[in-house]
Amino acid sequence: MRSKGHGLPLFETKRAKGRVTYRLFASSIFVGICLIWVYRLTHIPKPGQDNAARWAWIGLLASELWFGFYWILTQAVRWNRVHRITFKDRLSQRYENDELPGVDVFVCTADPTIEPPIMVINTVLSVMAYDFPAEKLSVYLSDDGGSDLTFYALLEASKFAKDWIPYCKEFDVEPRSPAAYFKFMSLLPPVSEAEQANKFITIKKLYKDMENRIENTTKLGRIPEEEKSKHKGFSQWESYLSRRDHDTIFQIVIDGKDADAKDVFGCTLPTLVYLAREKRPHYHHNFKAGAMNALIRVSSKISNGEIILNVDCDMYSNNSTSIRDALCFLLDEEKGHDIAFVQFPQKFENNTKNDLYGTELRVLNKVEFSGMDGYGGPLYSGTGCFHRRNVLCGTEFGGENNEEEREIIGGELSVRDLEENVRGLASCAYEENTQWGKEMGLKYGCPVEDVITGLSIQTRGWKSVFFSPSRPAFMGVAPTTLLQTLVQHKRWSEGDFQILLSKYSPAWYAHNKITLGLQLGYCCYCLWAPNCLATLYYSFVPSLCLLKSIPLFPPISSLWLIPFAYVVIAKYTYSLAEFLWSGGTIFGWWNEQRMWLYKRASSYLFAFIDTILNSLGFSESAFVITAKVADKDVSERYEKEIMEFGTSSPMFTILSVLAMVNLYCFVGAVKEAVMGEGVVKFYETVLVQILLCGVLILINLPLYQGLFLRKDKGKMPSSVAVKSAAFDGGLDPRHPELPFKEASEKINLENAGTYQRC
Numbered sequence: 001m002r003s004k005g006h007g008l009p010l011f012e013t014k015r016a017k018g019r020v021t022y023r024l025f026a027s028s029i030f031v032g033i034c035l036i037w038v039y040r041l042t043h044i045p046k047p048g049q050d051n052a053a054r055w056a057w058i059g060l061l062a063s064e065l066w067f068g069f070y071w072i073l074t075q076a077v078r079w080n081r082v083h084r085i086t087f088k089d090r091l092s093q094r095y096e097n098d099e100l101p102g103v104d105v106f107v108c109t110a111d112p113t114i115e116p117p118i119m120v121i122n123t124v125l126s127v128m129a130y131d132f133p134a135e136k137l138s139v140y141l142s143d144d145g146g147s148d149l150t151f152y153a154l155l156e157a158s159k160f161a162k163d164w165i166p167y168c169k170e171f172d173v174e175p176r177s178p179a180a181y182f183k184f185m186s187l188l189p190p191v192s193e194a195e196q197a198n199k200f201i202t203i204k205k206l207y208k209d210m211e212n213r214i215e216n217t218t219k220l221g222r223i224p225e226e227e228k229s230k231h232k233g234f235s236q237w238e239s240y241l242s243r244r245d246h247d248t249i250f251q252i253v254i255d256g257k258d259a260d261a262k263d264v265f266g267c268t269l270p271t272l273v274y275l276a277r278e279k280r281p282h283y284h285h286n287f288k289a290g291a292m293n294a295l296i297r298v299s300s301k302i303s304n305g306e307i308i309l310n311v312d313c314d315m316y317s318n319n320s321t322s323i324r325d326a327l328c329f330l331l332d333e334e335k336g337h338d339i340a341f342v343q344f345p346q347k348f349e350n351n352t353k354n355d356l357y358g359t360e361l362r363v364l365n366k367v368e369f370s371g372m373d374g375y376g377g378p379l380y381s382g383t384g385c386f387h388r389r390n391v392l393c394g395t396e397f398g399g400e401n402n403e404e405e406r407e408i409i410g411g412e413l414s415v416r417d418l419e420e421n422v423r424g425l426a427s428c429a430y431e432e433n434t435q436w437g438k439e440m441g442l443k444y445g446c447p448v449e450d451v452i453t454g455l456s457i458q459t460r461g462w463k464s465v466f467f468s469p470s471r472p473a474f475m476g477v478a479p480t481t482l483l484q485t486l487v488q489h490k491r492w493s494e495g496d497f498q499i500l501l502s503k504y505s506p507a508w509y510a511h512n513k514i515t516l517g518l519q520l521g522y523c524c525y526c527l528w529a530p531n532c533l534a535t536l537y538y539s540f541v542p543s544l545c546l547l548k549s550i551p552l553f554p555p556i557s558s559l560w561l562i563p564f565a566y567v568v569i570a571k572y573t574y575s576l577a578e579f580l581w582s583g584g585t586i587f588g589w590w591n592e593q594r595m596w597l598y599k600r601a602s603s604y605l606f607a608f609i610d611t612i613l614n615s616l617g618f619s620e621s622a623f624v625i626t627a628k629v630a631d632k633d634v635s636e637r638y639e640k641e642i643m644e645f646g647t648s649s650p651m652f653t654i655l656s657v658l659a660m661v662n663l664y665c666f667v668g669a670v671k672e673a674v675m676g677e678g679v680v681k682f683y684e685t686v687l688v689q690i691l692l693c694g695v696l697i698l699i700n701l702p703l704y705q706g707l708f709l710r711k712d713k714g715k716m717p718s719s720v721a722v723k724s725a726a727f728d729g730g731l732d733p734r735h736p737e738l739p740f741k742e743a744s745e746k747i748n749l750e751n752a753g754t755y756q757r758c
């Protein structure tokens, strides 16, 4: 990368406002937490008095120690927030088009049914249309589904691109995913200017025709023979046995260097490549990390762009200037040299107003990532991230690449040698006895290949940057059912917990390699899974103790109630404020609290158990791909924000049991108050528990509806209802431990990570 001397910086970093106030406030909560710990420690029932109460109390002490400790970790991502500003005009002044670095965009897809080809090519078209010189831009589609339907759609897209890209540039279109653009335009009044209106109608018709052709083949499930005969690329499917068993399928769909590959105005088109790496049943393909590494190698022989942008197939570019934003960081002469990657937030176009499943990750995107940025940079979250190629290939900060790395980083080939070479590079056997997946490329063996790869880059001395422009850079598809959301979080929390236990643990390996703040920030995510224990304890035991009238919190007349009240009220008021400030609604926040509980009680629990089994060598973690389409009635319920259950899953069994136990205990407690020793004394001692139990019931209202009231297909299946009711029937106030035994028998772990598509 050549630079034209030093000038004004290309980006600026600003500290967030109100840090002092926040730190004072947080300190006051910390004092409250300490007082709670003191209360717990000093009030443990003496041995021999009431053993049930003593053990319940000690468990609560452990849970509160955990919650307090975890709260401290979450301060790391709030303590030192920064935000970034870029100056793209300075970039354009300083760099002529031919001086800009090459950018290779990697789009990953893996399954044509849950990631429909039309969605995939919309993402591809959006990144092909970036405001960036076409000679410097190449787009690679990795298809782990090895699907000729996706290949066909890509061929169609390459033709449509010849009209679409010049259209985008002529009218400065945003967003540049055609589907998203036409949807957006349909909400606006029609274009008034005649010439533009005509061109709009023409391009829209071209798109609709293409969409029809693609959707027809998708519905048909195969490519008609006459279509196949039109492109030699299809012949590569002749030896194809299954998605798990096929040769490398490789096609340069558009060769940017080819004199004939021009758009309708005669301008160069970006290079476009299709790759389905070789798959064989006896080779582990390492999911997305494997796909990315194959792309890194193959692209090095074609365009070898210095910068690599990685997006998931649903994450279309919503902002045509993002490459330039990213380059402002990576090319800055003063401060850019140690930045390894630039991460943009994940945003979703299908979120509803109150974000029923909390999939929007508002606070994470608005607060937490900018907090990590203040300590050396956010995690790499797998999509919407610009990397330096050499860093992904393993370069130490300030170091040189070794020979193996140099061979991959350097060297384009003549087209003739290329085909053969690429087949080798994308073959299953290529990585045997190499550093790929270990020291080179994305790391293998972890369900969150992105996070572990980003962490290892940072431990090599590099920094990263979080950039959240006002026009979101990427828009994707968030899961639309409860189970999909829980399964996705199981994958994430399991992966993150594995990282904690791995060689790259942020807790010890990263010590002295990254800042303490960043270490703690990583731990926040890596400890998602173990959170399940304290949460489950807190949502079962105090309620069960109500049945036996065992008080576990200070009575209302006691001063010790103050720290409890202060911590809970201050923490939740702040969390609501933070959520509203991040653009959410009050109901959205309430929904998020429910998901907080559900994720901890199910996703994190299964992730925790699986990780332990995994580290003992009993099971191997998989990558359950999130569906990006849903049936019509499921989508309708999603739009209306009605919780989707619909199938039976061990995750739902746990949630229903939790809801039913609390209902049972609440009713029991009320009965006790009316018929027992007298209302006043009872409430005096267990009021906090009744409140806790009551909140759990309120938060579970949609679940009771799903269990008892709803008739639609998205209701809780009756098998789950029966299980949870049977469970309650077994509740005996004299043996509160009983239900746990029964629960452990009923939960079939093997199905926890899977879901059925209806």
Ligand SMILES: O=c1ccn([C@@H]2O[C@H](COP(=O)(O)OP(=O)(O)O[C@H]3O[C@H](CO)[C@@H](O)[C@H](O)[C@H]3O)[C@@H](O)[C@H]2O)c(=O)[nH]1
Pocket: 108, 109, 110, 111, 115, 142, 144, 286, 287, 288, 291, 311, 312, 313, 314, 381, 382, 383, 447, 448, 449, 450, 488, 491, 492, 495, 623, 624, 625, 626, 627
């Ligand atoms: O064997 C596989 C499995 C998945 N994918 C692709 O990986 C991407 C992410 O999969 P998705 O099911 O959408 O998972 P999410 O949970 O939405 O993904 C987030 O979390 C993943 C790690 O768990 C990261 O890989 C993603 O980049 C990040 O967006 C998709 O484009 C898939 O096509 C592959 O290419 N090969």
Ligand SMILES: [Mn+2]
Pocket: 312, 314, 476, 477, 626
């Ligand atoms: Mn996704």
